[in-house]
Amino acid sequence: MSAASTRVLDTARTGRGMVWVIAVMLFLTVLATASGIGTARATGAIGVRLGGRATVQIAAADPAQREQEAAAVAATLAGVAGIEQVRVVPRAEITQLLAPWLGGDAADVDLPIPAMVDLTLADTASAGRVRRVLATAAPGARLDLHSAALAPVRSFLAVLSALGLALVAMMLAATAFVVVLAARAGLEAHRGTIEVMHMLGATDVQVARLFQRRLSRDAALGAAVGGVAGLVTVALLGMQASALGSELLGSVTLGTLGWAVLMAMPFAFVALAATVARRAVVRSLGRML
Template sequence: MSAASTRVLETARTGRGMVWVIAVMLFLTVLATAGGIGTARATGAIGVQLGGRATVQVAAADPARRERDVGEAAAVLAGIAGVSQVRVVPRAEIARLLSPWLGGDAADVDLPIPAMVDLTVADKASVTRVRRALAAALPGARLDLHSAALAPVRRFLTVMSVLGLALVAMMVAATAFVVVLAARAGLEAHRGTIEVMHMLGATDVQVARLFQRRLSLDAALGAAVGGVAGLVAVALLGAQASALGSELLGAVTLGGLGWGVLLLLPFAFVALAAGVARRAVVRSLGQML
């Protein structure tokens, strides 16, 4: 039986292509998992950073009146319950933000750029009080909630997170299917050897253990290749996103927990392959013999 076992272990190469299939599957799974975790964290970060943030725009053609109105708006806002961090945005800062579109004209004092007041509101009731106070004191002022402006972005990131989770589930299911096919192909290719092993006293569980070991080794090799390639790709993409200097892309990070999940994926794939292979072989042996 020892010789037969060795033969099965050394010649059960029918599922050798499974190594590269699992490598590709794990590579894609690492990317999808990283994308899902990163977008989920970005969605949360946007909610935290922009929660309660708002801007009041005061537009007036006359610069003197505009400055007077923005000062009055800041004074009104500072006296409203639930409103904090009231700050008049300097015109130079607004000009700097508009310079990519207006160039040097953004600093022109005659350009009717609206004056702005940044503030933080505690809740929806505070927003209602701000709107009422502005309508009474400065009917022309407009309140813009940052969270409302970026709501489409948050919805998009949420959809991307769900899509990443769905892709991971499909990759896991496809990997399990490939392992089942490899196990059945190996059994069919070595049917004669298995029959001899049974005549020598080997049980279905013992035969299944041999194939489980062979397929687990193949899965481990594929997981190592795909896992390393996936982690390197994620690290490179993260470095590229950070180098762009985008505040939104900078929020797409994995964190310690996210990297821990990615590092566990290769081991999870090997465990999946071992469990699926054992079950598939035992079931197929029961049908064959």
């Protein structure tokens, strides 16, 4: 009776638009999840890479004095506890960084470019020791912490991660709602058949199982289409981001765990659809009959 009942229920295609709705929902959910995971990992990567980085700027008017002060500051800071690495940034390197904005003028020897000393700090407490040393050794020098400069970027990425998680939750809720509507539409389309099945001794649970099986097949088809499209899109976007050569965009990666989560999402959608369909049908049958 189960196979025959399934064929009878499948004769009406009411609600099969759910296949494409599920596909679109899963596609968008995969993109939102990838965005949330990627930005969360990028936020952590920025903190690890730049949390202990700092730069000392020396803006003396005389170029020779700038170079002498930079060398003296580097030698002094090299002996300070908590400073792991000290490096005087060559003028050629600074010129190369300024070239996109200044063009050929960046190489002008008369251009008053501050001398810079890059530092790698062991912890946040080291910044206070550096400031105290600079106040004595080079009163005109300025200490810039990279973490402070990029704090707004980290906050923005954190907001994007939270937004991605919120979108995933809304997509799951919308998917459950679509499944409920499809289940109710199927019940209305097959009301006469269900009544005959009840007269033949079928229970609400048996009828619900048939609808669950049919809706699960529809959800599986939609999940396959949307899942493949979403994973391919995420992979292509990742390749393009890596090809740009940007340090910030290059840190927006998913990692092994992130890809595992994305690949598990189609199965999660099918399980969600099957569970919601069964409960919706049982409740609706209780009201109908």
